Amino acid sequence: MSQAGPTETGRLQRLAEADRPVLAFTFGERTLFGLQGDTVLTAILASASSLRDAEFGPERRAGFCLMGACQDCWLWQENGPRLRACSTLLQEGMRLHPAPPDRWPGP
Amino acid sequence: MTRVLIVGAGPAGIRAAETLVAAGLCPVVVDEGARAGGQIYRRPPEGFLRPPRTLYGSEAGKAMNLHETFDALVRDRQIDYHPRCSVLGLQDGSAQVLSPDGVLSLPYDCLLLAPGATDRLAPVPGWQMAGVYTLGAAQIALKSQGVALGRRIVLAGSGPLLTLVASQLIGAGATVAAVLDTAPWRAQVRGGIGMTLARPGVTLRGLRLRAGLGRRYSAGVNLTGIEGDGNGPAAITWRDAGGRHHRTACDTVALGWHLRAETALADLAGAEFAWSDTWAQWLPRTDMAGRVQDGLYLAGDGMHLLGADGAEIAGRLAARACLADLGHPVDAAEQDGDIRRMRRMARFAKAVASAFPWPAEMVRAVPDDAVLCRCEGITAGELRRSLSLSGTEANRAKSLSRVGMGRCQGRYCQIAGAEVMAAQAGCDPASVGRLRSQPPVRPAPLGLLATRADSRE
Numbered sequence: 001m002s003q004a005g006p007t008e009t010g011r012l013q014r015l016a017e018a019d020r021p022v023l024a025f026t027f028g029e030r031t032l033f034g035l036q037g038d039t040v041l042t043a044i045l046a047s048a049s050s051l052r053d054a055e056f057g058p059e060r061r062a063g064f065c066l067m068g069a070c071q072d073c074w075l076w077q078e079n080g081p082r083l084r085a086c087s088t089l090l091q092e093g094m095r096l097h098p099a100p101p102d103r104w105p106g107p
Numbered sequence: 108m109t110r111v112l113i114v115g116a117g118p119a120g121i122r123a124a125e126t127l128v129a130a131g132l133c134p135v136v137v138d139e140g141a142r143a144g145g146q147i148y149r150r151p152p153e154g155f156l157r158p159p160r161t162l163y164g165s166e167a168g169k170a171m172n173l174h175e176t177f178d179a180l181v182r183d184r185q186i187d188y189h190p191r192c193s194v195l196g197l198q199d200g201s202a203q204v205l206s207p208d209g210v211l212s213l214p215y216d217c218l219l220l221a222p223g224a225t226d227r228l229a230p231v232p233g234w235q236m237a238g239v240y241t242l243g244a245a246q247i248a249l250k251s252q253g254v255a256l257g258r259r260i261v262l263a264g265s266g267p268l269l270t271l272v273a274s275q276l277i278g279a280g281a282t283v284a285a286v287l288d289t290a291p292w293r294a295q296v297r298g299g300i301g302m303t304l305a306r307p308g309v310t311l312r313g314l315r316l317r318a319g320l321g322r323r324y325s326a327g328v329n330l331t332g333i334e335g336d337g338n339g340p341a342a343i344t345w346r347d348a349g350g351r352h353h354r355t356a357c358d359t360v361a362l363g364w365h366l367r368a369e370t371a372l373a374d375l376a377g378a379e380f381a382w383s384d385t386w387a388q389w390l391p392r393t394d395m396a397g398r399v400q401d402g403l404y405l406a407g408d409g410m411h412l413l414g415a416d417g418a419e420i421a422g423r424l425a426a427r428a429c430l431a432d433l434g435h436p437v438d439a440a441e442q443d444g445d446i447r448r449m450r451r452m453a454r455f456a457k458a459v460a461s462a463f464p465w466p467a468e469m470v471r472a473v474p475d476d477a478v479l480c481r482c483e484g485i486t487a488g489e490l491r492r493s494l495s496l497s498g499t500e501a502n503r504a505k506s507l508s509r510v511g512m513g514r515c516q517g518r519y520c521q522i523a524g525a526e527v528m529a530a531q532a533g534c535d536p537a538s539v540g541r542l543r544s545q546p547p548v549r550p551a552p553l554g555l556l557a558t559r560a561d562s563r564e
Contacts (some may be wrong), residue, residue: 056484
């Protein structure tokens with residue numbers, strides 16, 4: 001799994017609506033902070049340059065259409081289910097991963 | 108009571124719902140958005156503070172009117188509204204709907220589809236990397252999240268959205284390094300005359316926005332590639348109208364060539380399609396009111412790419428067609444007036460399409476090593492090489508090359524794929540045929556598919 005380094009800056013630039021409550025979450029090994037009302041995609045890309053590896057190529061991916069049509073921005077939650085980052089709002093304490101968990105939760 | 112199911116709560120779906128409610132019906136409205144408005148009048152989440160004038164510019168009044176109309180329908184319980192829900196398929200008079208709680212089965216007597224459109228994309232070498240987005244994505248990020256998708260953005264493609272998104276980003280304080288339009292000036296002037304005749308005010312507003320882009324804007328551009336590293340784009344390379352090479356440094360690229368109608372559900376519902384030379388894509392066949400057949404109606408950009416104003420009219424027209432078929436009285440003068448307005452929108456749209464054409468030559472010449480299918484990283488060369496076995500029929504070529512079989516289900520590669528196939532075979536893209544739509548039209552987690560939320564009577 002490729003991992004964003006600690007010096008990595010975010011891809012996105014916030015231009016407005018900065019006065020919202022801060023929410024903490026984890027993405028891979030990093031603890032990140034987003035704002036209430038951020039999508040998962042916005043919150044991650046505010047601190048990282050991409051969301052995940054491409055499955056069929058060497059490049060990274062960071063979403064594409066942002067309207068739920070391209071399916072480029074699926075991520076994994078620690079408890080197993082995937083989510084579409086562009087259309088899921090960030091919640092406090094989310095534990096997100098850029099790749100499938102090494103060990104799936106068992107019964 | 109007759110059950111009418113409306114899919115989509117953008118301008119078309121909202122006006123359709125309003126019209127049906129006014130006639131005494133209580134339609135079911137299923138929409139993927141968390142809040143109604145569609146993409147062009149998309150609303151930020153609760154708690155965001157920018158006023159409509161900032162979000163929607165000259166269209167703020169229209170956006171507010173649509174939002175208030177829909178919110179009142181919901182508040183007064185005049186519609187049965189399902190936000191954050193995707194229709195996956197249609198079977199035996201029911202829609203299978205993926206909701207956050209599981210799959211719903213919603214039976215209907217009449218179906219009114221207003222699913223809108225996506226950006227129409229052409230492959231540019233390197234477009235698969237992180238940090239390349241659609242123009243629509245750049246606009247959604249700004250409108251609904253208050254963010255720019257990068258710190259130094261290049262917008263490229265063609266169509267009204269190119270100029271609009273560029274102006275909106277610049278106005279909001281983003282750095283737009285270049286606006287690269289593949290449409291040549293000659294086409295723009297020719298189409299511009301038709302646009303001015305049909306809708307002078309809108310055309311003038313577009314010209315003013317364009318003028319505001321200044322020297323960032325170039326017309327008649329040929330995009331040759333996006334250079335980058337593991338973190339995303341570093342530059343876009345392009346040739347200007349005179350053939351000179353340029354390299355513009357950037358960290359983000361947004362691409363789009365006008366729109367591609369979202370037609371998967373119309374296909375599953377049994378609509379017939381015809382190739383549109385104007386839009387260089389397959390569009391469903393309907394009458395002027397959006398009627399496919401008794402019980403099936405289309406409205407908005409998913410039927411005919413007329414934009415938001417046209418979608419409001421189309422929503423009313425389709426709802427009245429549905430009411431007429433159900434035996435409700437319909438005001439013929441209102442219907443005729445809207446058909447006249449629709450014809451004007453269609454004249455404008457046709458002129459827009461000729462001003463900002465699909466870049467067929469650029470797509471036909473896309474290099475063999477360029478990725479054509481972003482989902483699965485399949486190159487143009489792989490598609491070309493597969494044609495000797497599959498022949499040039501869209502569905503066979505898809506089976507063999509997998510172009511069109513990825514998670515986006517061909518939404519972002521199908522049109523370009525047909526163009527590449529047509530170039531190889533020496534035919535026009537219409538002769539390649541049309542990809543059949545397959546349910547589910549959105550990916551559905553197996554766990555949710557297995558969880559049936561209450562089935563509705």
